[in-house]
Amino acid sequence: MPFRLRVLFIIYVLVAIGCLWRAVTFNAFDLLTVGVFPVLVGLWYQSKWAHVVLYVYISLQSLGVIAMSVVALIALQITPEDVKLEFQGSNIPLIPLAIGLYSLVIFQWWVALSKVSKKYLANDKSKLPEVHP
Structure with a gap:
């Protein structure tokens, strides 16, 4: 496996672990987290369909990030003082999060x-x- 795919595979394994933790803890499933499993299987077995699944998965992520960005920009235009992102009581700066x-x-x-x-x-x-029945 090439180095860049290996790095992406490691990132997806971390996302899969987070997905399993979220599913067990909160009983919550969504396409952006559960969708990583077919990508992992395709990359692991080096199958031809993995490229298509990878494109679809990254496209969904791109649409999600763009949609959240548009909502955040609209909210900033309406009430800039109310636009905050807090996690467990700590304020997360939006610019570094968006860049990341x-x-x-x-x-x-x-x-x-x-x-x-x-x-x-x-x-x-x-x-x-x-699989044989």
Whole structure:
């Protein structure tokens, strides 16, 4: 596995752990967190369909980040003093958070669109275990 895909795989494993924690703790499921599992399976087994699933997953993340950004900008225009993000009593600065989220999405697109990733996923070595009834 190329280095950039390995880094992306590690990020997705961390997201999957967070998804499982969230599912057990809050009994909450959503497409952005549960959608990481097909991507992980496709990358692990180096299957051809993994590229499509990766594109769909990153597209959903991009749409989510853009939608939240638009909502935040509209809220800033209406009442700038009320726009705050708090987590467990501590205030999270919005600019570094936005830079971090956009950087993460851009990194994912860079990895997904790179020739190294396309070449790696074009070599279909998926040997998924056969299920016999």
